Amino acid sequence: MKKTALAIVMAVCAAGWSASAEPRVVCLGGALTECVFALGAGAQVVAVDDSSSFPAQAASLPRVGYYRMVSAEGVLSLKPDLVLASVEAGPPQALAQIERAGVRVVRISGDASVTGCVARVRAVGAALDRIEAAEALAAQIESELADFRPSPPDGILVRVLFVFARGAGTLNVAGSGTAAAEMIRLSGGVNAVDAYSGYRPLTAEAVVQAAPDVVLLTSSGLVGIGGEDALWVMPGLKATPAAAAKRAVAMDDLLLLGFGPRLPEAVKILNQLLYP
Amino acid sequence: MRNADSLTVELPAENVSVDGFRSAPERWLVPVLAVLLGAVLLAGLGIGALPISTGQVLAILAGHVGLELPWSFTEREVAVLLHIRAPRIVIGALAGAALSLGGALMQALFRNPLADPALIGVSSGAAVAAAAVTVVGPTILPLLGMLTTYAKPVAAFLGGWCLTALVMKVAHTTGQIRVDHLLLAGIALNAMGFAGIGVLMLIADDAQLREVSFWNFGSLGRGDWSVALLLLALVLPVLWWSCRRAPWLNALLLGEGEAALLGVPVERVKRAAVLLTCVAVGATISFTGLIGFVGLVAPHIVRLLGGADHRRLIPAAALLGATLLPLADIFARTVAAPVELPIGLVTALMGGPFFLWLLIREQRREAV
Numbered sequence: 007m008k009k010t011a012l013a014i015v016m017a018v019c020a021a022g023w024s025a026s027a028e029p030r031v032v033c034l035g036g037a038l039t040e041c042v043f044a045l046g047a048g049a050q051v052v053a054v055d056d057s058s059s060f061p062a063q064a065a066s067l068p069r070v071g072y073y074r075m076v077s078a079e080g081v082l083s084l085k086p087d088l089v090l091a092s093v094e095a096g097p098p099q100a101l102a103q104i105e106r107a108g109v110r111v112v113r114i115s116g117d118a119s120v121t122g123c124v125a126r127v128r129a130v131g132a133a134l135d136r137i138e139a140a141e142a143l144a145a146q147i148e149s150e151l152a153d154f155r156p157s158p159p160d161g162i163l164v165r166v167l168f169v170f171a172r173g174a175g176t177l178n179v180a181g182s183g184t185a186a187a188e189m190i191r192l193s194g195g196v197n198a199v200d201a202y203s204g205y206r207p208l209t210a211e212a213v214v215q216a217a218p219d220v221v222l223l224t225s226s227g228l229v230g231i232g233g234e235d236a237l238w239v240m241p242g243l244k245a246t247p248a249a250a251a252k253r254a255v256a257m258d259d260l261l262l263l264g265f266g267p268r269l270p271e272a273v274k275i276l277n278q279l280l281y282p
Numbered sequence: 283m284r285n286a287d288s289l290t291v292e293l294p295a296e297n298v299s300v301d302g303f304r305s306a307p308e309r310w311l312v313p314v315l316a317v318l319l320g321a322v323l324l325a326g327l328g329i330g331a332l333p334i335s336t337g338q339v340l341a342i343l344a345g346h347v348g349l350e351l352p353w354s355f356t357e358r359e360v361a362v363l364l365h366i367r368a369p370r371i372v373i374g375a376l377a378g379a380a381l382s383l384g385g386a387l388m389q390a391l392f393r394n395p396l397a398d399p400a401l402i403g404v405s406s407g408a409a410v411a412a413a414a415v416t417v418v419g420p421t422i423l424p425l426l427g428m429l430t431t432y433a434k435p436v437a438a439f440l441g442g443w444c445l446t447a448l449v450m451k452v453a454h455t456t457g458q459i460r461v462d463h464l465l466l467a468g469i470a471l472n473a474m475g476f477a478g479i480g481v482l483m484l485i486a487d488d489a490q491l492r493e494v495s496f497w498n499f500g501s502l503g504r505g506d507w508s509v510a511l512l513l514l515a516l517v518l519p520v521l522w523w524s525c526r527r528a529p530w531l532n533a534l535l536l537g538e539g540e541a542a543l544l545g546v547p548v549e550r551v552k553r554a555a556v557l558l559t560c561v562a563v564g565a566t567i568s569f570t571g572l573i574g575f576v577g578l579v580a581p582h583i584v585r586l587l588g589g590a591d592h593r594r595l596i597p598a599a600a601l602l603g604a605t606l607l608p609l610a611d612i613f614a615r616t617v618a619a620p621v622e623l624p625i626g627l628v629t630a631l632m633g634g635p636f637f638l639w640l641l642i643r644e645q646r647r648e649a650v
Contacts, residue, residue, distance in 0.1 A: 053620070071621035074492050077503060078366050080620030082358060083331035096492065099504045107361035204487070 029110075031134070032081055034073040035092030037123075037266035038114060039064045041130040042090065044267040045139045053084045055095070059260050060268070078103035090114060090133060116265065118185035120151055120192070123265045143267060150270035156194025156277045164280045166195040167218030167248065169237075170205055171227035177240070178205040179213070185263040186222065193276035195220070210242030218248045220280060224259040255279045311588040315601035319375065326371040326608045331619035332362050339363060365506065373505045374608035376513040377570050378580070380562035382603025383520055385577030386584075386596055387555045390531040392464060395585075398578040399563040401468045403445035406475030408564040409572055410482070411441020413494045417482045435512070438568035443560040445471050450556065499624035500571035502611050509569050520562040521600050527551065528592035535590065573626045575633030576603055576610075582640060 030052045033039040039058035042051055048063055055073035058064045068084065070076050073092065078100040081089060086109055091101060093115040105111045112133040116126030124144045131140020158164065168186035170178040180186035183203040190197045198216040221237065231237060238249050248254070257279070261272045328339050337353035342363050344351045384399040391397070399405050415437045449471055453464035483494050505513075524531070530551050533541040542548045563577070580603040581595065588594050607625075610632060614623040 069621065071618075075622075077331065077615060077620060077622035079331045079362055079615065080622055082362055082366075083333070083620050085358070097504060099506070103361075103366050103506075106365055107358050109358075207484075 029087035029134075030085060032070065032084055032086040032089045033058055033064075034070070034076060034089065034095035035114075036060070036260040037116070037126060037264040038090045038092055038130060040260070040264065040266035040268065041127050042134065044127075044143055045131055045134060045136045047134050047136060050134075052086060053081070057260065059258075060266075076100050078107075082107055082109065088112065088133065090130060092116075118188050118263070118265050120148070120269065123267075123269045124148055126265070127267055147267060147270055151192070151273065154270065154273060154277075156192075156273075156281075158194060158281055163194065163196045165198040165217060165219045165247075166190045166222050166280065167198040167213065167216055167220070167246075168222045169208065169227065171223060171231045177208040177231070179208050179216075180205055185265060188265075189262060189272065189276060190222065192273045193280055195276075195280050208240070208242070213242035214245045216246075218246050219251070220253045220255055221246075221248045222262075222276075223254065223256045224262055225256045226259055228254070228256040308588045308594065311584070311594060311598050312601065315598055315605065319601050319605045322605050322609050322612075323371055323375060326374070326612055327363065327367055329612050329616060330362065330367055331615060332359070334359050334363060366503075369505060369507045369510045370502050370611070371608050372510040373513060373569065374502045374611045375604040376510065376517050377502065377566040377573065378576055378603035378605070378607025379521065379600040380513070380517045380566040380603070381573060381577040381607070382580035382599045383517070383524055383596070384559040384563040385603075386581040386592070386599040387524060387531075387559050388577075389581055390534055390592060391552055391555050393535060393537075394464070395582065396465070396578075399442075399559055400572075400574060400577065401472070402464065403449045403468055403471045403475065404442040404560055404563045405567055405572055405574075406472045406479075407445025408438035408442035408560075408567040409498075410445075410475045410478040411437040412568045413479050413482045414441075416493045417486045417490045435565045435568040439560050439564035442564035442567070443557065445475060446556055446560060450552075498572060498626075500573040500626035501622070502570055502607070502625055503615070503622065505569050513565060513569065516565045517562050520558045521596070523554065523558055524596045524600075525593075527554075528596050531555075531592040531596070532590075571624075571626065573607070573629055575629045575637065576607055579633045579637055579640075580606055582637070586640070 028047075028050050031042060031047070031050045032053045033042055033051055034055045036055070036057035036059060039051065039054050040060055042048060043061050043064060048061070051064065051067060053068040053070050054064050055070055055076070057073055058067075070081050070084070073095045075097065076095065081100075081104055089101075089104055089109055089111045091111055091113050093113055095101065095113070101111055101113075112129070114126055114129045114133070116122040116129065124147055127144045127147065128137075128140050131137050131143075168180035168184070168190065170180060170186070179199055180197065181202040181204055182197065182200045184205065187197040187200075198218040199212070221243065223231075223237075228234065228237070231240075234252075234254050237254055238244060238252065243249055255276075257272070257276060260266070261268055262276070264272075328334065328336055334342075334355075335353070337351070338355045338359060341351035341353035342355055342360050345355075345360075346364070381399065384404065385397075388397040388399060388402055388404075389395055392402075412434050415434050419433060449464065449467045452467035452471075453460055455463065479494065479498075483491055486494055530541070530546045533544050533546045534548070534551065536544075538548050567573075581599040584595055584598040584602055588598055607629070610628045611625055613632075614625045614628045617623060
């Protein structure tokens with residue numbers, strides 16, 4: 007909460023001396039890019055990071071690499087006036103160097119929650135001097151989510167295990183406090199693992215104990231481990247209710263975990279997938 | 283002891299080369315490398331993701347000392363040149379010199395061309411210590427606060443020193459360092475070092491994980507002028523000592539017993555060489571992450587070109603290392619611009635094949 011408030015204050019301060027011409031923007035963070043485009047400022051974006059896969063126009067822009075490992079001169083070579091950076095963007099030395107070169111760097115936080123999502127939209131709006139559009143979008147997101155009351159048809163909540171896969175060798179399971187856990191909650195499910203916070207490597211026994219009804223993955227993660235067939239032969243997963251019913255659900259990485267302006271859409275889609 | 287200071291040992295090969303036809307090119311080695319270093323540093327200033335013309339580079343540099351040249355430039359170009367590229371090039375040159383010096387010292391000490399700071403544990407010890415400071419430092423050393431900037435290089439130095447001392451201890455049997463034991467001890471302790479990094483990555487939070495995984499890639503883009511000055515202050519004394527003690531290093535090549543007979547304080551030299559390697563390489567790694575192959579390859583190239591006399595080898599290796607790393611960095615930051623490649627990747631990709639070629643060449647020569 008403190009973080010989001012700080013981000014808004016920072017963004018508002020930064021917006022105070024915005025340039026007269028439309029500033030050239032570099033976005034470091036997929037959700038930020040989505041916000042910029044949703045606020046109608048997509049034409050100003052000159053480059054994005056690797057995580058910015060939506061909308062299609064953003065995906066075809068020049069890339070500055072992984073947003074946590076950007077190169078200061080690489081970003082500066084695109085002659086931006088404004089760099090919108092998520093709090094995870096870095097390294098901090100590179101962002102400091104970009105700032106020292108006279109480019110406005112606005113760091114925008116926003117945790118993985120509805121308030122975080124709305125705060126991010128507002129912060130981006132302030133940084134781009136599109137405060138009215140941002141207010142409208144924020145209000146729309148809030149009301150859509152407020153109207154959405156996920157209620158399981160038979161009153162039984164589905165237990166969901168989120169598996170974060172980066173290649174077959176590294177499978178991590180989301181505990182509490184993660185973006186995945188919040189998405190599962192918003193969509194009317196229950197995160198099958200709440201014994202720890204953050205991500206921990208998957209162990210067979212822990213998975214059996216979690217007894218998930220559904221296994222949730224990102225689309226790229228599912229491809230990375232070799233598809234659904236490869237999933238069900240994983241140690242531990244075999245012995246879960248999810249495997250018995252062959253219920254694996256995959257969603258686009260950025261849509262599922264980004265907490266961008268498409269959050270209401272993402273929540274509804276996941277709810278549909280959990281309760282077909 | 284006094285005698286040892288003025289000791290000169292002419293190696294067999296050196297006797298031939300000093301009076302023979304190879305002496306002329308060898309004498310030119312250091313000046314030529316110095317010129318090459320200058321050229322690469324200037325090229326590094328001019329080349330980058332943001333195009334800055336040679337004229338603009340000159341104008342910015344001249345503008346810094348109050349001269350006006352007829353090329354116009356913007357504030358952005360000044361910032362990129364003076365605060366991003368220039369310190370980066372200086373850090374690259376100093377890091378390259380430190381790694382190469384470390385390699386030359388270790389190779390002299392162990393009388394083994396395969397020895398390099400990474401093999402005997404300096405690198406992994408430094409990396410695991412720096413990673414430990416990153417991950418558990420904030421928890422167990424809350425008092426450090428602002429000192430964390432210095433805690434990392436100090437820890438990297440201590441970690442490198444500890445692991446190297448362990449390797450030496452294991453390899454040191456019956457008054458002699460056994461090369462096979464050295465290699466095996468190095469392999470075992472390196473494996474333990476990287477396992478330690480693995481454990482730290484497991485307990486690290488997201489931001490720390492990024493910081494730790496940085497060690498395995500390496501980058502010259504994380505420093506500013508203060509880092510450059512600190513490295514300068516650490517590398518120059520090591521270079522000075524190595525140049526001054528080059529005759530002792532030459533004597534060590536004959537064998538420790540022989541060197542002792544010639545009046546070289548063998549144990550003292552060994553301890554000093556290891557300590558100084560840990561200072562130079564540990565500090566470098568703490569700022570740049572792990573950068574492989576420079577320490578191994580640069581002294582090798584110098585030996586091929588200029589023989590094994592450390593009076594020439596030491597300054598030449600430092601110069602070549604200082605040239606190669608900024609050169610590799612030019613590739614790293616321009617090949618995929620605006621994305622940057624990890625520098626360790628570039629040095630391994632360039633150094634690996636070159637080293638294999640050296641080995642094969644050497645084998646062929648021996649066969650003939």
